[in-house]
Amino acid sequence: MASIELQNITKIFRDAKRKRDLLAIDNVSLSVERNEFLCLLGSSGCGKSTLLNMIAGFEKPTEGTVTVGGKPVDGPGADRGMVFQQANLMPWLPVWENVAFHLRLKGWRKADRRDAAQEYIDMVGLRGFENHFPAELSGGMSQRVGIARALLLNPQVILMDEPFAALDAQTKMDMQEELVAIWQKQRCTVVFVTHSVDEALVLGTRVAVMTSRPGRIRELIALDLPRPRDTTGPRFNDHKRHILNLIREEGMQQRQAAVA
Ligand SMILES: Nc1ncnc2c1ncn2[C@@H]1O[C@H](COP(=O)(O)OP(=O)(O)OP(=O)(O)O)[C@@H](O)[C@H]1O
Numbered sequence: 001m002a003s004i005e006l007q008n009i010t011k012i013f014r015d016a017k018r019k020r021d022l023l024a025i026d027n028v029s030l031s032v033e034r035n036e037f038l039c040l041l042g043s044s045g046c047g048k049s050t051l052l053n054m055i056a057g058f059e060k061p062t063e064g065t066v067t068v069g070g071k072p073v074d075g076p077g078a079d080r081g082m083v084f085q086q087a088n089l090m091p092w093l094p095v096w097e098n099v100a101f102h103l104r105l106k107g108w109r110k111a112d113r114r115d116a117a118q119e120y121i122d123m124v125g126l127r128g129f130e131n132h133f134p135a136e137l138s139g140g141m142s143q144r145v146g147i148a149r150a151l152l153l154n155p156q157v158i159l160m161d162e163p164f165a166a167l168d169a170q171t172k173m174d175m176q177e178e179l180v181a182i183w184q185k186q187r188c189t190v191v192f193v194t195h196s197v198d199e200a201l202v203l204g205t206r207v208a209v210m211t212s213r214p215g216r217i218r219e220l221i222a223l224d225l226p227r228p229r230d231t232t233g234p235r236f237n238d239h240k241r242h243i244l245n246l247i248r249e250e251g252m253q254q255r256q257a258a259v260a
Contacts, residue, residue: 010061024047040208081157084163124182201239201240206220212250
């Protein structure tokens with residue numbers, strides 16, 4: 001059974017101010033297998049976050065169905081962990097309390113929350129920073145806390161919306177490497193939104209290249225590249241050239257549609 005199944009998903013937003021409807025996603029169907037690392041790639045505004053938010057249960061499709069582990073999604077759930085572009089940490093809580101926040105909501109005792117948090121703090125490389133507060137962390141460290149928090153409930157699926165977009169190049173590379181190691185260890189399914197071709201090629205088992213708005217899947221590309229990915233190798237660059245051409249074509253079509 002597929003881990004995530006999107007069937008004929010359409011999403012229309014009502015633009016109340018301009019009194020018109022906006023077709024954000026147009027009839028997307030997609031199956032994500034268990035343990036896959038799917039990257040959703042496309043230009044700004046093509047509907048990547050909207051698609052991810054519908055899997056997360058934050059948004060409802062106008063038409064179509066989303067199922068995760070065979071169950072229809074009708075809201076957020078503990079089977080799906082979410083990591084955002086900004087870690088959105090609670091500034092008054094130390095690292096370990098931020099990581100274990102969901103357990104606090106579930107009424108776990110402090111000592112049990114502290115124990116449960118440690119495994120994930122270690123996994124994301126933050127041992128020694130358990131009692132630091134968010135204001136004392138770098139951007140990369142904050143994102144590590146966000147990832148540990150998403151992993152804590154041991155979800156089947158991790159949904160990531162450009163989690164490394166705000167990081168410098170070196171930190172981004174380190175975090176990508178760590179994320180792949182965590183995904184290999186946890187054996188979960190990851191859906192990762194990015195607008196970076198390189199990032200998609202470094203991380204994914206498959207890349208779904210989206211069209212410009214309205215968002216559709218332009219092409220699904222399986223990446224049969226060994227890990228760690230050699231970003232200078234010929235096969236990596238063949239994929240890169242192909243995807244860049246798709247994106248260029250999309251941009252041209254969008255510009256032509258705008259003038260017509
Ligand atoms: N809540 C909303 N209400 C109205 N329109 C929305 C809403 N959310 C998204 N949209 C519109 O839907 C389209 C897709 O937005 P979305 O954020 O999914 O794109 P994206 O590909 O994630 O973009 P980016 O890479 O810039 O984050 C955009 O035109 C956006 O303006």
